[in-house]
Amino acid sequence: MATFNWQRAVIKVGSALISPDGKQCSARYLLAIARFITASREQGKEVVLVSSGSVAAGRAEINIHHPPSIAEKQAMAAIGQSKMMANWSRFFDFPCAQLLLTYDDLHNRTRYVNIKNTLRELLNHAALPIINENDTVAINELKVGDNDNLAAYAALVAQADTLIICSDVDGLFDQDPRLNPQAKRLDVIEEIDEEIFALAGGAGTKMGTGGMQTKLQAAQKCTQSGIQTLIVNGQKGDVFDQLLEGKINGTLFKPVASRDNARSQWLKHTLKSNGKVSIDSGARNAILNKGASLLPSGVVEVSGHFNSGDAVTIEYQNTPLAKGLALYGLTDLNAIKGLRSSEIAGVLGYTFGEAVVHRDDMVLL
């Protein structure tokens, strides 16, 4: 059995676990998962949940006798979403927070930053974020389409170190175990290549979407960004007892890049800088020697064309020191430069937080 360590995980729970009979929400499998979440938080770890099940939970409320149209599924999701949230909430004595996202939200820079900031605050305040696709607005190209890939995006935006996909199968097998009972589980995957993709089939039940293919796509996105990914059987309570002891009764996909490295490379090389933020010597010292965020008090001059969420270069006396994602756009930053963070709300009428560039979103050059 492979072992692992983690600090912040996204846990994805599929429809087959939320609604095993495909009609309404059930507590059958969720109790063990909820216990795992609570015990992990008690160990000081952080959890974000990606939960499917809104369509399945709403299905019983809409009386149709043909395969549902997209609009009918959207209606089911709208009915089922609150049932699914209520089903989770009853297991916890901390707040559960609902986040409904689309592909568009995750690929629009400003929205992405807003999602990231919201997640950060929810975790700071010990709430449990529960993410699902916003099925009302998302069809076709707006949709992530399956919650495995949504969970991978969630792990990226939440800056998690681990993605745990809970399914109705014990992990990745060398062939679909539903079709061949002789299939053997693969415990550790070093790298996801074509041969690994060739093992994966589609969804196993009418409740599931995507099957092993989408789980592998999710694992590939995460492992390439330094996030280890697990597929475990969420129907088996002892799997979660073992996870609490750091043992994986499932498949572990190892990261193929270090997390810091993947993110630094992205910030450094992939993101185009849209502006310059010149800082004073105090801010330079805080950034270079103390690992601090950039606060408005240290900003001297601002130039370029950037909005909240865009990348900027941080300079001291014309020498680039760092690159990062600005929480404030050019106009806002011009208005708050040199001020204390506590003055931001008074000047702008709102605040995106006390930092101009948060340390998590900064890379030294």
Ligand SMILES: Nc1ncnc2c1ncn2[C@@H]1O[C@H](COP(=O)(O)OP(=O)(O)O)[C@@H](O)[C@H]1O
């Ligand atoms: N190589 C494989 N290893 C394991 N499961 C596979 C494989 N190929 C296809 N599957 C199928 O994928 C299913 C899990 O995906 P899915 O039905 O979408 O569940 P979920 O609701 O958890 O997302 C399994 O029940 C299994 O039948």
Ligand SMILES: N[C@@H](CCC(=O)OP(=O)(O)O)C(=O)O
């Ligand atoms: N948003 C949909 C997600 C459907 C989906 O991806 O389901 P699954 O393959 O079980 O993770 C729902 O909540 O029903």
